[in-house]
Amino acid sequence: MKHILSAKDFSKEDIENVFALARKKVWPTLAGKVMAALFYEPSTRTYGSFISAMQRLGGGIIPISGMGNTSVVKGETFRDTVETFSKLSDIIVIRHPESGAAHIAAEVSTVPVINAGDGTGEHPTQALLDLFTIQSHFHDISEVTVTFVGDLKNGRTVHSLRSLLSLYHPKKVHFVSPRELAIPGITGSDNLEEVLPETDVLYMTRVQKERFSDPLSYERLKDRFRVTSATMKKLKKTAILMHPLPRVTEIATDVDRDPRAVYFREQIKNGLYVRMALLSLLLAT
Ligand code: NCD
DSSP states (O other), rough: OOBOOOOOOOOOHOOOHHHHHHHHOOOOTTTTTTTEEEEOOOSSSSHHHHHHHHHHHEEEEEEEEEEGGGGTTOOOOOOHHHHHHHOOOOOEEEEEETHHHHHHHHHHHHHHHHEEEEEESSSSSHHHHHHHHHHHHHHHHGGGEEEEESSSTHHHHHHHHHHHHHTOSSSSSEOOOGGGSSSSSOOOOSSSHHHHHGOOOOEEEEOOOOSOHHHHHHHHHHHHHHHHHHHHSSSSSTTTTOOOOOOOOSBBBBGGGGGTTIIIIIIIIHHHHOOOOOHHHHHHH
């Protein structure tokens, strides 16, 4: 049994195994296997992607989107809920507002647990699909400059992708954010213009409204960095613009038509294939 809790759980070899399967797209059947998706926090893509992945592999699902209709409302503890679903399913995919929740789930679960986002902690499967997307454009990541922009402190996709990337030794990684939203302990800057010309992968993120205790500071910071067609003019022809989505205002909608914008065009489908690969590797007998 193997859980997927953190991007740090992966070696380069593990990653390449997942990617090889995601590229090949020859799937074993998971008929008779069941995936429980326990989403304590809102989700569009990650939820839809896991459900679609399991269905396409021929497996069954227990889709729980929001715990409002479960015994959580009656006061059931997180541990008891997880233990219950670990008896009903072969794998549990969990999203939760608290960082560390997936690790707790893994302590009680008798089946593998996949962290589908734990608060401001991590989102390892998003990082895999992001890296897969980067690799499909740039074969040698050691030649690539990646620029993360936005809410780097609260953005869990950034935390996970950063650790996966470190295994591939990118040429340079820039962290651009308002000072208040920098990753603690990491040197960043608040000057996007300066690094745009050398950037190969521009990774935009949403300012994570739900993590702010003070609505005024959210309002003050939310539009500090916006990608518009003017930004795209300063970006290399060969660069790509990524976003884990949902996009709010940080990328102007007319940028979607730019061929370098890969968030709708590539990342979503790649997410499906990477998750099909992960489910196959964890569940196929
Ligand atoms: C992200 C998340 O939930 O962390 N979305 C996703 O899963 N693709 C990003 C975000 O919410 O901003």
